[in-house]
Amino acid sequence: MTYETPHRVTLETRDGRRVLDAPSEREVALMAESVMRRYEGSSLTLGFCVDCADAGARERIAFYLTDLAMELESA
Template sequence: MTVAFDYEVTLATPAGLRVLTAQAEREVALMAESVLRRHGGHSPGIGFTVAGRDPGALRRIASYLVDVSSELDWEWSGNTPSSHRGMFLFP
């Protein structure tokens, strides 16, 4: 029996590649978030790709994972995103 999936997120972590697949956009996004959180302060070193058929969903998943990574970076630097207001320009 072959199980089909609609979404795939591949994360390049310090421990190696993690390939996550799911039929639901939310499911794959939450699994990827879990992997990012497990690696804590090392999230800047984690790259990811998102694959699937729905371009809108792929943008939403990628945007969500970028936000999670940013949140983790702030937490590990001793700050929280809510304590900073305004526009930030990153080099």
């Protein structure tokens, strides 16, 4: 039996690639936020990709992480 996590965020950082999987949209967003906060002041150098079957969830996570990157950049 194959287990497929419904929500995935892949972050590209100066320290390498991070792949975060979680069963819920909220959990994966909070996990990604935790990683992104480590790059406060240079968050716009991070790249990310959101992957899940629900297009609405994909957009919400992407918008949230984009807003967070902007907030962290100006902090």
